[in-house]
Amino acid sequence: MVPDNLVAQPDGYTSPMTTRERIHRLVDELPExxxxxxxxxxxxxxxADDGRLSEExxxxxxxxxxxxxxxxxxxxxxxxxxxxx
Numbered sequence: 001m002v003p004d005n006l007v008a009q010p011d012g013y014t015s016p017m018t019t020r021e022r023i024h025r026l027v028d029e030l031p032e033x034x035x036x037x038x039x040x041x042x043x044x045x046x047x048a049d050d051g052r053l054s055e056e057x058x059x060x061x062x063x064x065x066x067x068x069x070x071x072x073x074x075x076x077x078x079x080x081x082x083x084x085x
Contacts, residue, residue: 027042
């Protein structure tokens, strides 16, 4: 029997499992009632923000910068004062 942290190779040797292989093994061993929750968690991790901006986010920032440069934006404190807040 091969230990949990090793994977059998076709040549009869064993090698350390990669993290991805360990995750696959754990998923394969999940009881059926836990698969929906596991799918939700893994999906959330797969979509995690990597810190990079999307093209849409960059375009929105550029649009906001242009509005500021054109004087179309005013400070919140000024807007609050004008609204009597």
